[in-house]
Amino acid sequence: DAGITQSPRYKITETGRQVTLMCHQTWSHSYMFWYRQDLGHGLRLIYYSAAADITDKGEVPDGYVVSRSKTENFPLTLESATRSQTSVYFCASSDFAGMGSNNQPQHFGDGTRLSIL
Amino acid sequence: SQQGEEDPQALSIQEGENATMNCSYKTSINNLQWYRQNSGRGLVHLILIRSNEREKHSGRLRVTLDTSKKSSSLLITASRAADTASYFCATGNNDMRFGAGTRLTVKP
Numbered sequence: 036d037a038g039i040t041q042s043p044r045y046k047i048t049e050t051g052r053q054v055t056l057m058c059h060q061t062w063s064h065s066y067m068f069w070y071r072q073d074l075g076h077g078l079r080l081i082y083y084s085a086a087a088d089i090t091d092k093g094e095v096p097d098g099y100v101v102s103r104s105k106t107e108n109f110p111l112t113l114e115s116a117t118r119s120q121t122s123v124y125f126c127a128s129s130d131f132a133g134m135g136s137n138n139q140p141q142h143f144g145d146g147t148r149l150s151i152l
Numbered sequence: 153s154q155q156g157e158e159d160p161q162a163l164s165i166q167e168g169e170n171a172t173m174n175c176s177y178k179t180s181i182n183n184l185q186w187y188r189q190n191s192g193r194g195l196v197h198l199i200l201i202r203s204n205e206r207e208k209h210s211g212r213l214r215v216t217l218d219t220s221k222k223s224s225s226l227l228i229t230a231s232r233a234a235d236t237a238s239y240f241c242a243t244g245n246n247d248m249r250f251g252a253g254t255r256l257t258v259k260p
Contacts, residue, residue, distance in 0.1 A: 075252060077240065077252035078250040127194075138183065140197030143195045145194045
């Protein structure tokens with residue numbers, strides 16, 4: 036089925052470990068995004084990508100690494116996890132419509148709930 | 153910092169009543185989007201209103217935009233229990249900014 040899928044849905048890890056969250060979309064959308072959602076902060080943009088091999092920092096990029104070797108995949112890596120990175124992570128995608136991505140709706144996955152002990 | 157900020161933070165109404173949520177933002181925009189999030193799920197796009205539009209309708213949803221006041225409102229008419237969710241406004245260019253949302257509870 037077409038859509039955007041995130042894996043895993045739940046993850047528990049320890050401080051200092053590396054963890055990668057996966058995101059895959061089947062629409063061939065140009066833009067992909069990673070957000071974190073914390074109580075009291077709403078969604079905050081971590082990184083986004085306008086196309087394969089093009090990534091840009093969002094509002095809260097520190098401690099995260101992304102790559103986009105293929106249009107359909109946009110993994111997010113926490114190289115050395117910290118407790119402050121405990122959160123729910125959402126991946127989203129949107130089509131290209133000129134003048135940036137904001138002219139098109141974003142389509143969200145169901146999130147990865149990450150707990151760092 | 154958040155670009156859009158919703159008000160109120162929480163809203164509880166009876167089924168059949170109307171629900172109004174407001175969004176304020178800080179900088180000039182090309183458009184503004186509203187999203188809904190059911191518990192434990194990702195956000196779902198509801199409606200996009202462009203900066204040159206003042207009002208837009210989609211089913212039971214009505215969105216208004218006042219660029220002079222840098223504010224928008226989302227009205228849900230004849231609410232249903234299934235409308236219970238959090239609602240977010242979002243603005244920005246490539247780096248979309250979401251507010252903290254309004255949590256709407258519709259009691260049957």
